[in-house]
Amino acid sequence: MTAKDQPRTSAQDSRMAPASTLGVLATLRRAAQVSPELLDGLAVTLVLAVVAATARVLVPIAVQQTVDTAILAPGGVDVSRAAALVGIAAVGLAVGAACSALVNVRLFRSSEAGLLTLRTKAFRHVHDLSVLTQSTERRGSLVSRVTSDVDTISMFVQWGGIMLLVSALQILVATTLMAVYSWQLTLLVWACFLPLMVVLPRMQRGVNRRYAAVRERYGAMLGAVSEAVVGAETIRAYGVSERTQRRVDAAVAATRRAMVRAQTLVAVVFSSGVLVANLVLAVVVVAGTWLGVAGELTVGRVLAFLFLVQLFTGPVQMATEILNELQNAISGWRRVLGVLETPVDVAEPGEDAVPSPRGPASLTFADVGYAYPDGPPVLQDVDLHVAAGTSVAVVGATGSGKTTMAKLVARFMDPTTGAVLLDGTDLRRIASHDLRRRVVLVPQEGFLFDGTITENIAYGLRDDVVAAGPSSQVVARVEQVVAELGLDAWLDELPAGMATPVGQRGELLSAGERQLVALARARLADGDLLLLDEATSAVDPVAEVRIARALRELARGRTTLTIAHRLSTAEAADLVVVVHAGRVVEVGTHADLLARGEHYAAMHSAWVSQTR
């Protein structure tokens, strides 16, 4: 996604208040900006909803008219008038029902379209966030924002939003008609409901707080469960199943507690509504009969009033539920909008972009310093120039900053000070699609997707290349790189060759085989600068030979920066860079550095004494 495509909610627009601080209306307004489809055809839907609500009022009017002017007509029962009135009411109800159905269909369409946009935008944005932001933010929480939070919104937009308006309208129409029939009874109804209307908003705020807690616990639970599933092997290997189970249990129990607290209050609110509604009905029956006997109210009006009370109490009760859903939706929206406005910290260059044509790549670290957010500096004053075509091995103790250097070159994040340059151009000025084409990173454990070996290698091709050609071309290119890296023999040994499924995360393959797939994928990506994080996992000698040959083939003619965990890699490199506590302390050939007798020489002799 380019900077231009960013949703307007991005926090790069500093004039905008963060979503978490927005009021209800402002949140709804911003939500409508992000998913304008929600408003599609809303005017027509509203008109239909008004027609449906008004049609419902026809019933009490018809009842009153039928009883007072047809059944109790002064000259005896007027059957034809009664039939006509019933007919009118029936037509009104049919029209109302048809309008209701249309309202539902229309709302469903527009809300699904709006939610699709919201989900897509949120998902894309999660992808645009730097690797750093993604690991800091709990991944489970990000997942729940794109899934369950959007679901809470859908409950409201598919039904609640319009029902809130229709309910308000129904209360208004019912009150007006009740007042026309009997102002005394109308006052009584309102007198019963007013206390509820005062108390409800307070209870509602309590419900909101409790639901906010539910959402939070739910996100934490997803995080705990997915961590336990992803880390299942480690958990089993270390025999810490019980400890992990306890953590998951605690997260599940916390979610249950929060849910029960929220639902208890909802039940209290709902029951109060039912109680008051029944109370009102009883009061109307008693007072209506009394007024009727006193001759102040006709039988038809008392009956109509009972219907109207139903029309009144229904929406009042429903409004509580809908307000509840509204609050859920608002907190869901705030969280999803919050994702959308998390700034993309590795920004696209936009108009300042400098083209980075393919060709031999040179790499420069110019006075680079880096600190992870809220952390101490992990790289300081790094100056390094790697000429095009050179193979560089970066060595150093664990935690010295080697991987951080590679991440800066892949532009997973930008340096805190100084600049990293590709062919003399600051990476910040190279568009990400250019950079991805030129710089290819092979991590220690490349991520394999659930699919065949061919499919996994084909991830090395850019989307536009895959989309442009037929799949037979993609397969042909995959087969070609496999042959170039000398992997045919390995694939012949596999049960289904290239079509062998790798399983989730590649778990059906051995560690060495996963590396081979990752190398073939990198070869297909065909970058100019290769960043290799050398795998530390031990593999069998045959695989070792295959990997070494594939690596040699892969690196041929390219600039390579290898985070070397084996000093044999450093021996074979053109240039060795020694990193110590975040600083580059030595640069030279293996022979030079050995002769110098300092850091590298010490590491080397320690390594030799251990391995030879």
Ligand SMILES: Nc1ncnc2c1ncn2[C@@H]1O[C@H](COP(=O)(O)OP(=O)(O)OP(=O)(O)O)[C@@H](O)[C@H]1O
């Ligand atoms: N995502 C992160 N957030 C905060 N600190 C980090 C993060 N990644 C690494 N660090 C810290 O930065 C320092 C350098 O880490 P780095 O991964 O670059 O070291 P390394 O030399 O590659 O180590 P190794 O050889 O063990 O892979 C370490 O102190 C590490 O704790």
